Amino acid sequence: MADPVAEAMSRHPTPEGLVYQYGTAGFRTKSEVLDSVMARCGLIAALRSRALKGKWVGVMITASHNPPEDNGVKIVEPMGNMLQEEWEILATAISNKQTPEEVSQYYQEIAEKYRIDLSSPARAVVARDTRASGARLLAAFLDGLTKGAGAEVKDYGFLTTPQLHYMVRCLNTEGTPDAYGTPTEKGYYEKFGAAFKNALRGKKPSGSLTVDCANGVGGPKLAELIKHLPPKEEALEIFVVNDNVIKPESLNVECGADFVKTNQRAPPSSKAGPGDRCCSLDGDADRVVYYFKDSNNMFHLLDGDRIATLVASFLGDLVRQSGLADKVTIGVVQTAYANGAATEYVEKTLKLKVDCTPTGVKYLHHAAEKLDVGVYFEANGHGTVIFSPDTLDTIAKYEPRSPGQKDALDVLRAVIDLINQAVGDALSDFLLVEVVLAHKSWGAQEWLSTYTDLPNRLLKVIVADRKIFQTTDAERKLVKPDGLQKSIDAEVQKVRQGRSFARASGTEDAVRVYAEAATRGEADDLARKVAELVKAAGSA
Template sequence: MNQTTKDPSATAMSDLDSLLGHRHHPSYLHYGTAGFRALANTLYEAVLRCGVLAACRSHVLNGKAVGVMVTASHNPPDDNGVKLVEPDGSMLNSEWEPLATEFINASDRPAQVLSKMVSIGDVATARKAVVVVGRDSRSSSSTLVDLVAQGVEAIGGRVVHIGLVTTPQLHFAVRARYRQEPCNILHYYEIMKKAYHKLTQNNRFRASIVLDGANGVGADAIKGIKGLIPNLVVVNKPGDGPLNQDCGADFVQKKRCPPVVYTSDKHQADIWASLDGDADRLVMYRNNGDGVLLADGDRFAALVAKFVSKHLASSGISTLTVGVAQTAYSNGAATEYLQALPGVDIVIAKTGVKHLEKAVKKYDVGIYWEPNGHGTVLFSENAVSELQSLSDALSGNAQKAAQVNSVTTLLAVGKLANQAVGDGIADLLLICGILCREDMDFDAWLRLYDERCSSNMVVKVQDKSVIETADCDRSVKEPIALREAILEIASAQGCRAFVRPSGTEDVVRVYAEAPVGKDDLAQDMALRISQSVFDHCGGVGARP
C-alpha cells in the first residue's frame, strides 16, 4: 500500500496552529514603537505568539539573539506589554511590524501568517533561534515571561532569561551579545562607572538629588550607580505604591507638578528627578510651590548638544557631523537655541523614538530626546574610530593637553550614553556629569533659553483617518477647513499649532504654542483648535 509522505513544514504549521489556537480576547492589537500593550489579563495568547515571532526573527537572522521585553513602561499597573528588540539593540525592523500585527490578531491558522516571512519547518528543524527575555516589576510580568518562553521553545528556540531588568538594560544585553562583548548587567554598570569618572574627571557632583523611581524597576536598578552621586536619595521604590500612579516621569512631565511620595519621609533637594516604570525615560525638575521648574527632553538635548559642540571644536576634528532630531512637539525656543550652536544640524522627524533614531543615524554624533524624557546620544563607529585614533596619536603630548581633554571627554560621553535606546539611569549620569564638568547648577541650565508657553488637548473622533498631515505632522493637508482654521488661529507672531491623529486610537492630539508669558493665549488656541477638530472631523461626546 502506498503511503503519502507528509510535508514537514505543513506538519509544523499544523502543530503550531494547535498550540496557538484561537485568541480568547479578540480586541485588535497594533504593534507600534511601544510594541503591544493592553490589560495584562487580555495578553496571554498574544504574548505566547510573540515568543514564536521572536524565535522566527532570530532564525531569519541566522541565529543572532533577539530580545523580548515584557513591560508596559509608564502605563498603569494593570496593563502590560511586550516588545521585540533587534540583535543590534534597536527596535523591531519596521518591515516586521505589520507581520507582527497580523500574526498576533489572526483568529484562525496564525502559522500561515508567519509562513509569509519564514519557513516554519526550517525554524523547528534548525533549532538555532535565541531569544533574550527580560521583565519589569509588574505582578503580571512573570506569568507573561513564562508564556514568551513557551512560544520560543515550541518552535525550537532557546531562551536566555535575564530576569528583572529595565528596558534599556535588556537592549544593552542584546546589543552586547551581538557585538560579542560582555553582556551581563554588571558590565552595564561597569561601563557607566568608568565613563562617568572620565567625564567628570573624578570631580564630585555636589548637588543633592531626590530620585522618584515611579514604584518601578528603575528604583532598584539605580543601586548599581548610587555611589557615583553621593547626595542621591531614592523614593517610590517597588512596593511603596502603585506603579506609575501619580508619580514617575510621564506624570511629572504631563501634569507639571511634583510626584506623590509614597513614604512618610520628607525630602528636600537641590534637584528632583523622575524615571518612568521601566526606566527608559527621565525628567529633572525643581519644586516650585504647587508646580515644578521642569527640565524635559528638549532641555536635555540642548545641554548635551552645547557640550558636544564645544568639545568637538576643541578636539580639532572637523570631519565629524552632529545632528539633533526634534519633533513637532519640541519647544520652539529649544529649536532656536540649537540652531545657533556651531556645527550642529537640526532635523525634524515624526513623533516616535524610532523616527528620531532613524533621523540621527546619518550623523557621526546623533542626539535625540523626545520632550517626555526619552532619548540618548548615538556615536557612529566612524566617530569612535576617529576619536580613539586621535587619542592614541596625542597620548603623552603635554602641549596638546586641552585637545586630549576634549577627545577623552567625547569618548566618555559615547560610552556613558546608551548606544541602543533611551536610558533614564545613563541619562541621569550624563546630565549630572555635564553639569559637574561645566560647574553649572540647575537654574543656570534652565537659563539656556526661555521656554515658550504651550498647551495640549485631546479630542475623541469617530475616525482619526479623516485627518491627513504633512511635514512630520506640523501641518494639515485634509480636511481643508481644519487646515485653514489652524492657520487663522495660530496666525499671531510667535505662535504655532498642529494636530496629530493618535497611532493607536480614534483621538486627535492638539498642540498650541505661544510666546513666553502668553500661557492664556496658548490655552485659548488649543481650545479653539480642539473645537475645530470636533466640528470638522466627527467629534464624539461633548464639544470642548
C-alpha cells in the first residue's frame, strides 16, 4: 500500500547542505528553500492537533519584518500561544530528514512516542501575509497537512499574524464559558471596535494618528477595522500610509516598525508635521512603535518600553480607582534590551515589579502568564497584557462601592476586551495606547516626558557561526567564547551609566550588540568597541 506521507514529501525534496532550525519566530529564511519545510510543518501541525485530541492548531506563513524575498512559518497552540518547546525540537528534526522515507518513519516514531492515534481527527487553521512566495508555500504546507497527514484545514487567506492567533483561540473556545470571540474577520473587527468605543467612554484622543503599515498585510486589515471604529469626529482620526500590497517587493522597504526602531528616524515617505503622532507596524502587524517630531524637528521614538510603561501606569490607576488594589497586582516583564531608564521608572515611580527574561516573545509571554496582570513589550514594539484566569474572575465579579469605582471598573473591563491576549497585536495595541492618551489628556510630548531614555545604540555584527556565542542571566552575560564577557565588562567600566551585552540573533547569522550610556557619544563609542570585540571573537 502506498505511503501517503512519503508520497507527499517526495513532491517537496530537501535542498542539499541546508540545516533548518525552528527559532524564536519559527522557521525563517529565503523563501525559495522553504518548500520542504512547509510540507513537513503540515505533518507536525496534524500530529500536534491529534496529540491535543483534535483541537485546532494554527499555522502562519510570514517572515514579519524580514525583506520581501524571505518567508517563514510558525505553528500556534490552541489558545493562540507559541508552539511548545518540545514540539519545536520535533519540527526542527523532521525538517532536516533527507529522504521521504526518513520523514515518514520519523512521523510514525513521533506518533508512537506520544501515543497519537493517526486515524483520529486533526484540524489546522492557516493564513499568510502578502509576500509573493506565500501562495506557493501554502500549497506545499497543504500537501503535507491534507494529502500526507489526512487533516482538515480552514484557510483564512490573508491575515495579520495576530488575527490568525485570534482565530485559533476563538475556534477552540467556541461554545464554552470562555468563548474568546467569533472566529471570523468580521468578528475580530467587531470585538476590538466595540471595546475601543467602550474603553474611551466619550473621551477623545488629541489630534490625529498616522499609521505606517510597512506595505504589508496590516494595511488592508486596518482599513477594514476603521469601518468598525467610532466616527473620527467622536474618537480618533487615523491616516493610513505605506499600505501598498499590490507591490510585494515594497514590503518593509524604508518603512515599518523595524526600520524606524533601527534607524531612529521616520520613514522617508512620512509627511507628518511637528507634534503629529505617528506609529509604524511591521510586515505582519504584530509590532508597533510610536514616534513624533518636536517643534525643532527633532525625532523622538516611543518604543515598546514606552508602551509598556504607559499601559502599566494606566492599569495601575484603574486597579486603584476601582478598589481592587489589594486583590490584583501588576508586573512588567522586560528583556535585556529594555532601556535602563524605563526599568528604573517602573520600579521607582510606578512602584511595580520588573522581571527580566531572554529575548523572544515566548519567554516574555510565559513570564507574564505567572502574574495577576503581566504587561510585556519588547523594545521592538512586540507585546501585550495578560490577565490570569483568577484575575479575570475577580474583576468580572467585583461589586463597586461608589460611582467612581464603577466608572474605573467599566473602563478596566473594556480595556481587557481591547487587548488581544492571544498574542501581541499591533492593531489592538495602538488602539489601547490611544485610549490611555485620551484618558490622561496627553499628546506624544507629555508621554515622552515621563522619563528620559539613556542614549543607546544597537549594532549587528555578521559572524560565521552564531552558535559559538552562548549567554546566561537572561542573555545579559556571555559564557562563551571564553574571556569575551570580561573584555566587554572592561569597556563598560570606562563610561558613565554604561551597560552593554551581545547575543546571537534568533533569526540570522549575526550577533546583536546593545549599548547604553549617559551620553550619545559614549553609547555609540561603547557599542562600536563591543562590536569590534565580538567580530574578533567570531573570526578567531
